[in-house]
Amino acid sequence: MADDHAQSHPHVNYFGVFLALCVCTALSVIFDVVHVTPSLLVFLVLAVACAKAMFVMTYFMHLKFEGNWKFVILFPTAVLSVGLMVALAPDMAMHYYTNEAPQLRYEAEKAAESHGDHGDSHEAADSHGGGHDAHGH
């Protein structure tokens, strides 16, 4: 069995792959620190994550050297995984109706208050809960 292994796994420069993965991780953190537009940041960090995943699967998990059975196992699960998100998305995030939730009423009241009070209270809200105003999805 060990001889089979030796034949089926050609030598790979694993340390080089590891260095590439480290560079990718550093890039993700750098993208977060430097100022790029939010949507570009999301695109870049997800692209880096996909690149890292490909490095790990191709070389560390030896998929580059495996037979076509890898597609038989991985393709259906990939389809089902993406299908799950696609199936959930319309009701949760793309609906036409307005949700009725206490959190939303609270947010609306807070927004109305800060508009009424103008500058001072708005600044105070910003300094406390930075994230709320940062994203407006």
Next chain:
Amino acid sequence: MSHAPAKPAVHMGLPLPNSKLGMWLFLGTEIMFFTAFIGTYIVLYFGSPGWPTGYNETHINVLAGGVNTFVLLASSYFVVVAHEAMVNKNFKRAWNFLAATLVLAVLFLGIKAVEYKGKFDHRILPGQIPETELDAVRLLGKDVQWIVDSQLNRLVPGAEPLHVKATKVTETMSTADESTKQQLQAWEGLNGAFNQLRSDISANRLTLDDAHHRLEEMQADPKFGPLVSHVQIAHVLPYGNLFASTYFLMTGFHAIHVVVGMILFIAVLKEGPKLDERSTDWVENSGLYWHFVDLVWIFLFPMIYIIPGNI
């Protein structure tokens, strides 16, 4: 001789060991398992305007996540080197790299534990976060009630229900020493203040500002103030509970996978100097599992630590 089984002309099945096929099939189910969590997190994030993202709200530390990513990547590298050493029959080297992988797994969990502690300390826990001002006021009532009840249980020991113990406070006071008597008097004062607080909360008479004032008054009381000195009114965090649930679900199940991986490595490491080629398949399959654990973290890191707040 005629009974010797004929060698099959065609090799049936896939050209890989059954254990490896089993591991890959298992990893296929694992992909869907984690996608369910990550998918749920994504759609809930987009479906919840005002989802908490700031550091003050979530205590998500990008540096800790980045260091943990590096730790897992290094451990993945170590385990693949260990497998290569097993294939080359260099079992000592394989053992050393597997041991280093185990150490990195412990380091990962240690950093994760520090992150979890930060969340526990700030009460960022599912079901514990007020999402409106009314929730925050009600949570204050529950916190004070917990102190009242635990103090009563401490001062009046026994198995009776709390409402029975409350009727025994005066009786206990008559026979108690001076120190216990003072503590019972403090409890009575606190209980009175709590009853007033509870009735005001039930009648919706307390705004968040009123609750702050009421708590300050209670903390300033010379008799029972020290009992509630550590009580704080939690910050209102819309969708904080959903955030906490999804965060702990994803990272918690990932951490459980790390622990399982550690068990797989320990099962080989315990062989010590007797480690030989019989464990090569085990190391390869454990390695595949470990790389998958790494893969999950590769996606969790940007999705939890970097992207929120930017889309």
